[in-house]
Amino acid sequence: MSTREPLVLGIESSCDETGIGIVRGAQLLSNTISSSMEEHVRFGGVIPEIASRAHLDAMIPALKAALAEADITLDQVDAIAVTAGPGLAGALMVGVSAAKALAIATGKPLYGINHLVAHVGVGLLEDNGTEDGSDLLANAGSGGLGALLVSGGHTEILQVRDITSDVRLLGATLDDAAGEAYDKVARLLGLDYPGGPAIDRAAAEGNRNAFVFPRGLSNRKFMGTAEEPGAHRYDFSFSGLKTAVARVIESFEAAGEEVPVADIAASFQEAVVDVITKKAMLACREQGMKTLLLGGGVAANSRLRELLAARCASEGVRLIIPKFTLCTDNGAMVAALGARLVAAGREPSGVDFTTDSSLPVTTVCF
Numbered sequence: 437m438s439t440r441e442p443l444v445l446g447i448e449s450s451c452d453e454t455g456i457g458i459v460r461g462a463q464l465l466s467n468t469i470s471s472s473m474e475e476h477v478r479f480g481g482v483i484p485e486i487a488s489r490a491h492l493d494a495m496i497p498a499l500k501a502a503l504a505e506a507d508i509t510l511d512q513v514d515a516i517a518v519t520a521g522p523g524l525a526g527a528l529m530v531g532v533s534a535a536k537a538l539a540i541a542t543g544k545p546l547y548g549i550n551h552l553v554a555h556v557g558v559g560l561l562e563d564n565g566t567e568d569g570s571d572l573l574a575n576a577g578s579g580g581l582g583a584l585l586v587s588g589g590h591t592e593i594l595q596v597r598d599i600t601s602d603v604r605l606l607g608a609t610l611d612d613a614a615g616e617a618y619d620k621v622a623r624l625l626g627l628d629y630p631g632g633p634a635i636d637r638a639a640a641e642g643n644r645n646a647f648v649f650p651r652g653l654s655n656r657k658f659m660g661t662a663e664e665p666g667a668h669r670y671d672f673s674f675s676g677l678k679t680a681v682a683r684v685i686e687s688f689e690a691a692g693e694e695v696p697v698a699d700i701a702a703s704f705q706e707a708v709v710d711v712i713t714k715k716a717m718l719a720c721r722e723q724g725m726k727t728l729l730l731g732g733g734v735a736a737n738s739r740l741r742e743l744l745a746a747r748c749a750s751e752g753v754r755l756i757i758p759k760f761t762l763c764t765d766n767g768a769m770v771a772a773l774g775a776r777l778v779a780a781g782r783e784p785s786g787v788d789f790t791t792d793s794s795l796p797v798t799t800v801c802f
């Protein structure tokens with residue numbers, strides 16, 4: 437790797453992870469993550485105000501640790517990139533304020549970038565989960581790279597033909613994110629937060645066919661056909677599923693019977709994973725995407741990995757799952773996208789942009 441590749445510092449603070457990453461082009465130099473997850477446990481979900489305060493406390497120590505690990509000083513950096521949206525407004529504000537302060541103090545160019553597109557930035561790194569570290573975007577073909585992002589904050593299918601200028605949102609959740617559905621259902625079942633790992637564990641002991649739970653937006657009215665796609669062909673909805681689980685639990689309780697936690701967990705998990713993988717495969721087939729990158733915390737789910745791998749294999753889609761610290765929110769993905777923007781000669785954002793908690797994927801960078 438040439439040392440003339442841009443050296444970029446990335447800052448991520450859109451949810452509960454304070455992430456600082458440093459890359460030189462496609463080479464990852466450091467990736468420091470500080471999570472406030474523990475502080476949200478007793479509330480059963482991320483509390484935005486607590487997350488913002490935690491970012492404030494973690495930002496400078498994380499920055500120092502990342503610089504030390506990469507063995508560089510701030511003045512060696514060519515540019516700074518920061519997540520400007522989408523995400524929690526107050527949380528984003530902490531990262532963006534820190535990035536602006538650093539940019540003003542050092543005179544370095546600043547890029548305010550899109551968090552969802554940054555998840556795909558992991559695919560640009562040498563450490564992207566492929567055997568040979570090849571650039572997933574350069575090798576994606578005309579249909580572009582598909583990305584399936586599944587976390588506590590988002591559930592999206594993206595199509596990326598050019599990461600600096602051509603990103604499409606093919607599908608997204610209309611209500612809860614998949615991880616959020618896991619967290620809410622875990623609570624209904626009396627399992628711990630975060631609910632994903634708890635349900636994953638409980639489901640291992642259960643029968644996934646014990647209950648048939650709804651697969652949201654899967655009927656013809658929403659899906660349409662390949663020739664005449666419906667408005668929600670690649671979209672998701674998990675609120676009906678959560679309600680269906682609640683009804684089943686209530687019916688056992690009303691009858692004075694023990695709630696079959698493992699069977700409900702396994703059947704719920706099957707409904708989530710079935711609909712996500714089906715729609716992702718449909719998007720890959722219809723949009724000509726031959727490679728699919730998985731991202732987000734739910735990428736840890738054993739059944740999602742199993743079913744997605746099986747369906748990708750039968751569709752002829754190459755599935756890439758980066759290591760877990762690069763799947764969840766981190767600064768390295770922000771830095772990786774920043775480095776690509778610098779290399780593409782993209783104008784920096786300056787310091788006048790504001791955060792946008794619902795920033796569309798079409799805005800890769802301010």
Ligand code: KG4
Nearest residue numbers: 587588589615630632633733734736737764
């Ligand atoms: O990407 P992530 O760490 O950040 C946020 O979205 O904040 O994702 C966290 C989400 C949580 O909702 C958690 O329940 C879910 O990922 N998760 C899982 C598993 N591990 C974490 N969901 C299903 N199965 C898992 N094994």
Ligand code: ZN
Nearest residue numbers: 555587764765
């Ligand atoms: Zn994310």
